[in-house]
Amino acid sequence: MSLDAEKKIAVHCRNIIKTYGTGASEVFALRGADLDVYEGELLMLVGPSGCGKTTFISIFTALLSADGGECDILGKDLNTLSSDQKVHLRAKSIGFVFQAFNLLPALTAQENVAVPLLIQGVGRKVAMQEAKLVLDSVGLGARSSALPAELSGGMQQRVAIARALVHHPKLIVCDEPTSSLDHESGHVIMKLLRDIVDNSNTTLIVVTHDDRIYEFADRMAHMDDGKIIKIETMKNQQGIIA
Amino acid sequence: MYQIALKMLMGDRAKYIGLLLGIAFTAFLVTFALSYFAGFITRGFALISENNSADVWVMDPAVNSTELTINMPDSTLGRVRSVKGVDYAVPMSLNDITARFPNGSFQFFQMIGVDDATLAGAPMLLDGRLPEVLHTPDSVIVDAGGSAGKLQTPLAKRDQWPFDRAHLNVPTRELMLGDELLVNDRRIIISGRSKTIPRFPPRPLLYTTYSNVTHLLPSESRRLTFVLVSAQENISPKQLANRIEQQTGLRARTASEFKEDTVHWFLINSEDVGDMAAMLILAMTVGFGVTGVMLYMFTYENLKQYAVLKAMGASASMLLGMIFIQAGVGALLGAGMGIGMCAIVGESVSMTLDYPFRMMWFTPLFGILGVLIVSLTAAAISARPVLKLEPGVVFSGR
Numbered sequence A: 001m002s003l004d005a006e007k008k009i010a011v012h013c014r015n016i017i018k019t020y021g022t023g024a025s026e027v028f029a030l031r032g033a034d035l036d037v038y039e040g041e042l043l044m045l046v047g048p049s050g051c052g053k054t055t056f057i058s059i060f061t062a063l064l065s066a067d068g069g070e071c072d073i074l075g076k077d078l079n080t081l082s083s084d085q086k087v088h089l090r091a092k093s094i095g096f097v098f099q100a101f102n103l104l105p106a107l108t109a110q111e112n113v114a115v116p117l118l119i120q121g122v123g124r125k126v127a128m129q130e131a132k133l134v135l136d137s138v139g140l141g142a143r144s145s146a147l148p149a150e151l152s153g154g155m156q157q158r159v160a161i162a163r164a165l166v167h168h169p170k171l172i173v174c175d176e177p178t179s180s181l182d183h184e185s186g187h188v189i190m191k192l193l194r195d196i197v198d199n200s201n202t203t204l205i206v207v208t209h210d211d212r213i214y215e216f217a218d219r220m221a222h223m224d225d226g227k228i229i230k231i232e233t234m235k236n237q238q239g240i241i242a
Numbered sequence B: 001m002y003q004i005a006l007k008m009l010m011g012d013r014a015k016y017i018g019l020l021l022g023i024a025f026t027a028f029l030v031t032f033a034l035s036y037f038a039g040f041i042t043r044g045f046a047l048i049s050e051n052n053s054a055d056v057w058v059m060d061p062a063v064n065s066t067e068l069t070i071n072m073p074d075s076t077l078g079r080v081r082s083v084k085g086v087d088y089a090v091p092m093s094l095n096d097i098t099a100r101f102p103n104g105s106f107q108f109f110q111m112i113g114v115d116d117a118t119l120a121g122a123p124m125l126l127d128g129r130l131p132e133v134l135h136t137p138d139s140v141i142v143d144a145g146g147s148a149g150k151l152q153t154p155l156a157k158r159d160q161w162p163f164d165r166a167h168l169n170v171p172t173r174e175l176m177l178g179d180e181l182l183v184n185d186r187r188i189i190i191s192g193r194s195k196t197i198p199r200f201p202p203r204p205l206l207y208t209t210y211s212n213v214t215h216l217l218p219s220e221s222r223r224l225t226f227v228l229v230s231a232q233e234n235i236s237p238k239q240l241a242n243r244i245e246q247q248t249g250l251r252a253r254t255a256s257e258f259k260e261d262t263v264h265w266f267l268i269n270s271e272d273v274g275d276m277a278a279m280l281i282l283a284m285t286v287g288f289g290v291t292g293v294m295l296y297m298f299t300y301e302n303l304k305q306y307a308v309l310k311a312m313g314a315s316a317s318m319l320l321g322m323i324f325i326q327a328g329v330g331a332l333l334g335a336g337m338g339i340g341m342c343a344i345v346g347e348s349v350s351m352t353l354d355y356p357f358r359m360m361w362f363t364p365l366f367g368i369l370g371v372l373i374v375s376l377t378a379a380a381i382s383a384r385p386v387l388k389l390e391p392g393v394v395f396s397g398r
C-alpha cells in the first residue's frame, strides 16, 4: 500500500477502530482499517456482508465517529473538526448515493435533486435550475416533475445520483448503489458513475458486493473482518491509475 | 427548506388529513368544553345579566354571590337611597319557596320580588303581555329557568283541588295563564309566562312584586336581598359602590364585580362546577394527548427522511426549524378547522336545543394556544430522536 507521490490523496485513513455496544453485546466492526483513496479515481470497497464496509464509509464521511485512528478527508483531519464543521464538510464536499435511494417521497425528482443546494442556502429558483440541468445530464430531464413513487428503481437511483452531483462535491460515496436494481439498470448506473469520474476530478467510492460491476473500478479494496486485506489495481480502465 | 418541510407535511395526503383532523378534533373538544363551561357559568350569574340597568348591587356584607343569600331589613333601602350619587335604587327579594299544584304535588321555586313602582327586574313576557300584569293582586310570572318538565299542572278539572286526597300521577299539562298555585296556603295566579336567561343550576322561577312577597311570606321579617342601584352620571359605579360601602357598612359591588364574585363562588362552592371542571380537564387531556401522540408519530415516521437530510449536511437548527414549521402549520390549520366546527356546532346546538354554550373571545384563543403549545411540545419531544439520530442509519438498507 505504498503511495505514488504524484497522486493527490482524497481519503487517508489509518488504523480505524470502531466497536458497537458494550460488554457482552460488543461488536468489533473495524479493527484497524487503513485506506488511501486518490483524487479522481473510482475505488470499490468489497467484502462479505458484515465485514464493516458501511461502518467504514460512515466514519470517513463524518457520519459516525471512530473509536480510534486517524482520517484525513479532502485535506481535513476529522479528529480536529467540530460537529458543525463536519456538517459543513458533508454539505459542501460530499455526495451520497444509498442502496435504498432515500429520495424524499413528497418531493418531485427535480426538488429532490435541489435539496443539497437548498441545504447550503442557495435560493430556490437557482437551485431548481441547477437541478434541472443535472437531471438532464443523467437522462431524466423529461421526468423532472415526477414523484419518486412514479419512477422505476433505476430511474430513482439516477435521480439520487443527480442529487449527489448537483453541488459538485469532490467526493461521492455510494453504498451498494446497484443492489436494489436489476442487472441492466445497475449497468446504466455504473456507466453514469464511471462517466463522472472520467469527465471530472471527482473521487468515487463505491461499496458493493455485486461482482457484475467490478469491471467499472480503477482499484478494488477488499475488506474482511474489519480490516482492508488487499488492494487490487484493475487493468482495464484507461485512466489515472497505471 | 421550509417549503420542503411543508411538502413533507402535506406529501402523504392520508397522513396529513389524519393529522389535521386529529388536531381539529382536539381544538374542537377543548373549545367546546370551555364554551360549555362558560355557558354554564354565564347562566350562574343570569340574575345579574337580567338586570343590566343596575350599576351597583348592594347586599348583606356576608353575601358574595347571587346563589347563597341572606336578607336585610326593609329599612336598608332608604339608607342606600340616601347615599349621594344614587340616581335611583330599587329593592329585590329572593326567596326559595315551595308551591303546591292543584293536584297536591309540589315544586320548589325561586321567587323574585321586584319593585312595585317600576317593576324593574321583571322579565319580558310571552303571549304579548306586559309586566304590568303584576299589578293585579296575587299575580306571578312563571319561568322554567332552564329546568324541564317541572311546571306541570293536572289536565283534568276533576284532578284540581280535589277534596278526597292528592291526585298524584295524573295526566298533566304545562302551566298556562290563569292557572293557580298555592304558596303558604295563599293562591297565586299565573298572569304571565316568560323565557328569560336559563339558570344554573336550573330552577323554576316565580316573579312577583315586592309587596306580594310581603303578602305571601308574612312571617319573614326580612325580605330585602339586594338593592339595585343606578348611579348618577357624575359618578362611576365603582366610586359609588365604595361610597355606599363606607356609609352603610353593607357590601356594594358593581355589576361586573358581582358577576366575578358569583363565578368565583361557583368555582369554589359548587360541586357541579367541580365535576364539570374535571370533565373539562379530562377532555382537554384526552385531546391534547391525541394531538401530541399524532404529531410525535408523524415526525417519528419521517425519521428516515430527516436522517437523509442530516447525512446530506442539514444542520440541527435547520432540522428543528423544519419540524417546528410542520407542527406549527399543522396545529394552526387544525385548530382553525376545529374552532370553526365548534362555533358552527355550538351555536346551532345552543339555538335549537336550549343548551349552555358561550364562546367568548378568549375561548378560541385558548383553544389555538393550547393546541399550538401541545403541538410544539410534541414536536420538541419528537425532535430529540432526530437530533440524536446517527445519520449513518441511512446506509442501513431500507
Ligand SMILES: Nc1ncnc2c1ncn2[C@@H]1O[C@H](COP(=O)(O)OP(=O)(O)O)[C@@H](O)[C@H]1O
Pocket (backbone or CB within 6 Å): A020, A021, A027, A028, A029, A047, A048, A049, A050, A051, A052, A053, A054, A055, A056
Ligand atoms: N448500529 C450498530 N449497532 C451494533 N452493531 C452494528 C451496528 N451497525 C453495524 N453493526 C455491526 O457491525 C458489523 C459491521 O457492519 P457493517 O459496517 O454494516 O457491515 P457491511 O456494511 O460490510 O455489511 C456487523 O457485525 C454489524 O452487525
Ligand SMILES: [Mg+2]
Pocket (backbone or CB within 6 Å): A053, A054, A055
Ligand atoms: Mg453495508
